[in-house]
Amino acid sequence: MRRHFADAVFFSLVMAVAFTLLAVKPVAGQAPAASRPNPSSAPAARTPTPVAAASAKVPTPGQFPPYKAPRTADGKPDFNGIWQAFVTADIDVQDHDAQAGPHPDILGAYGAWPGGQGIVEGGEIPYKPEALAKKKENADKGMLVNITSDDHRHDTGDPELKCYMPGVPRANYMPFPFQILQTPHVVMMAYEYARALRTIYMDANDKTIPAEAPADSWMGWSHGHFEGDTLVVDSRGFVAYSWFDRAGDYHSDALHVVERYTQVSPYHILYEATIEDPNVFTRPWKVSFPLYRRMEKNIQLVDFNCTEFVLDLLYGQYSKK
Amino acid sequence: MRKNWGPLSSALGIASAALLLAPVLAAQSSASPKKTDAAPAANSAAEAGTGKAKNWVMPRMTDGHADFSGYWNNLSFTPMERPAKYGNREFLTPEEMKAVFKSGVRGSYDPGAQGSEDRYGGELFNPDSVDYDATTYGLSPWQNGIKPNPRTSLVVDPPDGRIPPLTPGAKTRLAAGARPAGGFPYVIDDHHGGAVVHADRAKDLGQGTTCTTQSGGPPLTPAEYNSGLFIAQNPSYMLMETETGSEFRIIPIDGPPHAGFNIHQWHGDSRGHWEGDTLVVETTNLRPDHTYRNGDPNTEKITEYFKRIDAVTIEYKFTIDDPSTWTTPWSAIIPMSASAGPLFEYDCSENNNDAVNILAGARASEKKAAEKPPVPISQK
Numbered sequence: 001m002r003r004h005f006a007d008a009v010f011f012s013l014v015m016a017v018a019f020t021l022l023a024v025k026p027v028a029g030q031a032p033a034a035s036r037p038n039p040s041s042a043p044a045a046r047t048p049t050p051v052a053a054a055s056a057k058v059p060t061p062g063q064f065p066p067y068k069a070p071r072t073a074d075g076k077p078d079f080n081g082i083w084q085a086f087v088t089a090d091i092d093v094q095d096h097d098a099q100a101g102p103h104p105d106i107l108g109a110y111g112a113w114p115g116g117q118g119i120v121e122g123g124e125i126p127y128k129p130e131a132l133a134k135k136k137e138n139a140d141k142g143m144l145v146n147i148t149s150d151d152h153r154h155d156t157g158d159p160e161l162k163c164y165m166p167g168v169p170r171a172n173y174m175p176f177p178f179q180i181l182q183t184p185h186v187v188m189m190a191y192e193y194a195r196a197l198r199t200i201y202m203d204a205n206d207k208t209i210p211a212e213a214p215a216d217s218w219m220g221w222s223h224g225h226f227e228g229d230t231l232v233v234d235s236r237g238f239v240a241y242s243w244f245d246r247a248g249d250y251h252s253d254a255l256h257v258v259e260r261y262t263q264v265s266p267y268h269i270l271y272e273a274t275i276e277d278p279n280v281f282t283r284p285w286k287v288s289f290p291l292y293r294r295m296e297k298n299i300q301l302v303d304f305n306c307t308e309f310v311l312d313l314l315y316g317q318y319s320k321k
Numbered sequence: 322m323r324k325n326w327g328p329l330s331s332a333l334g335i336a337s338a339a340l341l342l343a344p345v346l347a348a349q350s351s352a353s354p355k356k357t358d359a360a361p362a363a364n365s366a367a368e369a370g371t372g373k374a375k376n377w378v379m380p381r382m383t384d385g386h387a388d389f390s391g392y393w394n395n396l397s398f399t400p401m402e403r404p405a406k407y408g409n410r411e412f413l414t415p416e417e418m419k420a421v422f423k424s425g426v427r428g429s430y431d432p433g434a435q436g437s438e439d440r441y442g443g444e445l446f447n448p449d450s451v452d453y454d455a456t457t458y459g460l461s462p463w464q465n466g467i468k469p470n471p472r473t474s475l476v477v478d479p480p481d482g483r484i485p486p487l488t489p490g491a492k493t494r495l496a497a498g499a500r501p502a503g504g505f506p507y508v509i510d511d512h513h514g515g516a517v518v519h520a521d522r523a524k525d526l527g528q529g530t531t532c533t534t535q536s537g538g539p540p541l542t543p544a545e546y547n548s549g550l551f552i553a554q555n556p557s558y559m560l561m562e563t564e565t566g567s568e569f570r571i572i573p574i575d576g577p578p579h580a581g582f583n584i585h586q587w588h589g590d591s592r593g594h595w596e597g598d599t600l601v602v603e604t605t606n607l608r609p610d611h612t613y614r615n616g617d618p619n620t621e622k623i624t625e626y627f628k629r630i631d632a633v634t635i636e637y638k639f640t641i642d643d644p645s646t647w648t649t650p651w652s653a654i655i656p657m658s659a660s661a662g663p664l665f666e667y668d669c670s671e672n673n674n675d676a677v678n679i680l681a682g683a684r685a686s687e688k689k690a691a692e693k694p695p696v697p698i699s700q701k
Contacts, residue, residue, distance in 0.1 A: 072555075073383030080557065149674040149681075164671045179571060181553060181560050183390055188553045188560050190569055197562060197569050199551075199663065208662055217666035241671070298577050303586045307533045307670045311523035314673075318680035320521035320687070 026081070026266040029297025064264035069229045072182060077229045077263060079180045079187065082299050083291040085173040085271070088116030090160070092247040093173075093287060094123065102143060113246075119173070121286040125249060131280040138248025147314045154241040158248075162314060163306035165196045165218035167242025168235055168257050169273040169287060177294050179301055187224055187231065192301045200224040200233050213237020216253055231261040252279035267293040377632040379598060384556040387598040389627055392662035393635060395541060395655050396467050396548040398425025403474035403482030411482070412471045422469035466633065466658045477638075478652040484614075491646040495615060507679070518683040523676050528611065531676055532669035537561075537568035537588045539604045539623045540613065540639035543655065550657065551664045559593060559600065567667040572602055579605055587611055589623065600627040616643040633659040 069077040088096070091113045098115035101107060127135060141156035160166065166174055176193040187200040200222045201209045213221030213236055221237035240253040256276040264270045269291040276284040312319065380388040398421055407413075413421065474482035487495070507520045507527070520526055529535050541550065541563065549564030557576065562569045574593040584590060590606035602625040609618040621643040628636045635657040642650040 080555065147673075147677060149677040159671075162670075165666075165668065179558075181555060181558050181571065183553050183555050185390060186553050190560065190571060195568060197567055197666075199553075199562075201663075210663075215665060218668055218671060219666055239668075298580070300573070300577075300580065301571060302580070302584060305533065305587055307531065311531055311533075311676075314670075315523040315676050315680055318677060318684060319523070320684065 026293060026295070028082075028293075028295050028299045064268065064270070067229075067263065067265055069263035070266075074184050076182070076184075076226055077231065078182065079231055079261060079263065079269070080182050082177050082179045082294040082301065083269060084175075084177040084294055085289055085291055087119055087173055087289045088114050089119045089173040089287070089289070090170065090175060090245055091116065092118070093120055093245050093249055094118040094125065094247070096247070119287040119289045121288065126282045126285055128280060128282055135248045135250060138243065138250055140248075142246060142248055145313055146317075158246050159242055160246065161310075163194050163310045165194055165242065166191070167218055167238065167244075168198070168220050169259065169271075169275070170242065170244055171196055171198070171219070172259075172271060172273075172291070173289065176304060177299075177301060187233075190301065192304050194304065194306055198222060200231075218242055220255075220257065229263050231259075233257075233259040233261070235259070250280070251275070251277045254279045261291075264290075267295070269293075379629060382554065382556055386556065386595055387600065387629055388554055389552045389559070389600065389629065389635060390554045391552060392660045392664065393550040393552065393657040394467060394548050394660040395543045395550060395637065395657045396546075397470060397475065397543045397655055398422055399470045399472055399475050401475045401542075401653065402484060403476065407473040407482075409481060410473055411477070411480075413473055418469045418471050466660050468634070468656070468658055470656060472654070475653040475655055476651060477654050478640075479649065485647045485649045485651050488644070488646060488648055491617070494617070518679060518686065520680055520683045523680065526676060526679060530679070532566065532673050534568065534587045534611065535566035535669065536563035537566070537570060538563070539570075539589060539591065539602070539625055540641075540653070541625070541637060541655070541657075547667075549660060549664050551662065559602075562664060564664050565667060566669050567664070574600070582606075585609065585618065598628065601625070602627070613641060615646070616641070617645040620645045 072078045095118045096115055099113050101111040101113045104111060142158045143161060145157040145162060147153045171178065171191050171193070174193045176191065178189055178191040181188040181190065185203050187202060189198040189200065191197070196219055198219045202224050204223070216237050216239045218239055220235035222233050222235040224231055224233045235257045238253060238255040240251070243250050254277050258274045260272040262270045270288065271291050272286060272288040274284050274286050382388045476482045476484060479485055507518055507525055509517045509519060511517050523531050536544065544565055547564040551562040553560045557574055559572045559574060560569055568588070570588045570591055572591040572593045576592060579592055580590045584606050585608045586606055587608055589604035591602050591604040593600050593602045604623045607618050607621055612618050612621050613623060624640045624642065626638040630636045636654060637657050638652060638654045640650055640652040641647065
């Protein structure tokens with residue numbers, strides 16, 4: 001499903017040209033060089049090129065022509081940019097119908113949740129029977145918030161509702177952008193939602209960075225490496241409290257996530273994550289969806305520090321009546 | 322006095338030389354683009370300990386500009402404003418410097434230790450508010466690579482080391498009850514051996530206790546503990562993560578103009594540009610309820626200057642320019658020392674026992690008071 005090779009022969013004829021033209025880091029607010037007239041080489045610009053012919057084809061969803069990602073100055077595929085998913089998996093990673101959402105009597109269509117098709121390969125999450133019961137209980141109590149001064153505060157209520165950190169992979173399909181900032185040592189993933197932050201350690205030889213998570217965390221302990229144009233991120237050391245969606249899909253502290261970020265066009269990353277947790281699932285399972293490059297010319301993350309919005313939700317039971 | 326601050330003058334010498342050589346080094350870097358900059362700061366710190374610091378070369382990114390990537394710590398025992406006893410003296414004697422540092426280290430993990438005027442003369446450190454035993458939590462300054470600071474105050478301009486007077490307009494504004502950035506104090510001494518907690522709802526606890534925001538700047542000022550900073554940088558962006566609250570700022574370098582006037586952010590809207598090897602970061606668009614030192618959100622501009630002066634030090638300077646709040650702009654220098662990484666995720670709101678316990682305690686006190694009204698002192 002990742003690559004469409006039907007036109008491979010045709011593309012092999014044009015790739016020598018296309019690589020050169022496409023492997024340029026896109027700039028927000030600018031069309032790629034290949035589709036812009038080049039005033040300094042007028043004759044070439046007037047001649048239809050194989051690239052122009054290729055891009056004249058209407059793209060087929062789920063299929064990306066062969067593509068080579070631009071490179072950073074140190075020769076690595078360049079993932080820098082601001083990205084966002086456009087799936088509804090934050091509501092439910094599996095197929096779901098549109099629904100009214102909470103309190104339609106006051107929220108009306110503002111509060112309604114869109115339907116959408118799932119991102120889980122094969123459609124179903126392979127829960128153990130007892131774990132499936134827990135997922136259903138989570139869903140039933142998704143808006144039951146009871147914040148105590150101990151870990152029981154996590155017993156009920158979707159962490160998203162409480163503005164807690166989203167965890168992995170949920171952070172990547174929240175309806176908010178996130179920025180990838182790449183250096184020779186680390187890949188930073190900075191999320192607009194709840195200002196969550198991940199550090200992906202890229203230097204396996206850096207002995208100052210522990211191989212194993214020194215402590216459990218919401219966003220996990222992540223090491224990364226490149227496989228061709230793909231950034232592979234291996235994360236463990238998660239707390240047991242984050243959920244995958246508003247439908248109560250969850251994991252334990254044995255969660256292990258392997259993510260693959262593959263650049264498939266100047267404007268798309270194909271995101272795949274394999275989720276493993278022997279306490280909750282009978283086998284590893286996989287989600288995948290595209291990430292889209294945000295191209296507004298003034299694009300930047302802005303604050304969504306939702307903690308200030310949930311103070312009375314979290315602590316209202318302790319407020320003066 | 323000058324001979325007493327040899328280390329600083331030599332550091333300045335290195336910095337000046339680096340500035341002069343910048344174009345040459347930049348040219349060399351761009352001629353050999355495969356040259357990767359840079360051991361992480363932690364390695365540099367280790368090298369410094371073995372004496373290799375003398376051969377230090379400014380780490381550079383592939384585009385030739387200075388690279389600040391790594392782990393730093395800006396814990397300081399130097400008061401923001403110069404204590405009166407130093408008069409116009411800008412630098413401590415070596416003996417004074419050692420004494421201030423020793424007192425600061427002791428006080429940082431022993432709240433009962435007697436604080437010196439040097440340490441507590443400013444407002445950065447309050448011995449009564451130190452609530453962690455740093456020996457237990459591994460937060461001791463000596464574990465963070467902090468070096469003694471030869472200055473008598475962090476404020477370096479005006480030359481008297483004091484923050485300039487408020488404008489008449491600012492005095493009026495603040496007297497009219499502008500809410501302090503950190504919120505009002507919610508624990509009030511009742512002067513009868515107890516305290517009264519004024520916290521009707523969570524918002525009354527202020528931005529820090531509610532985990533709304535705790536750090537991140539600008540400017541980057543030290544805290545009593547967890548003063549760690551992580552910088553990840555590439556030619557287009559610098560990301561700064563502050564340890565407390567894991568808050569971050571992403572600063573476009575030579576990027577687009579500031580966000581529009583109606584965008585207000587907890588850490589403002591920052592833009593960076595290079596002046597030689599100094600990264601200059603200008604921040605505006607602060608939230609009205611989170612300006613620096615209750616400045617005017619419409620006029621407060623914060624300019625930060627990042628300059629590496631040796632293998633283990635960033636000289637960090639900031640200038641506050643807010644003509645509607647202070648009569649003149651003012652500046653402070655807070656050195657950042659190379660520190661060992663990594664930083665750990667700081668889940669604050671996700672684990673906020675304080676908010677629950679303080680509010681629940683306040684309600685319990687109110688209930689108890691209602692059940693048994695206190696006897697007025699006059700009738701005791």
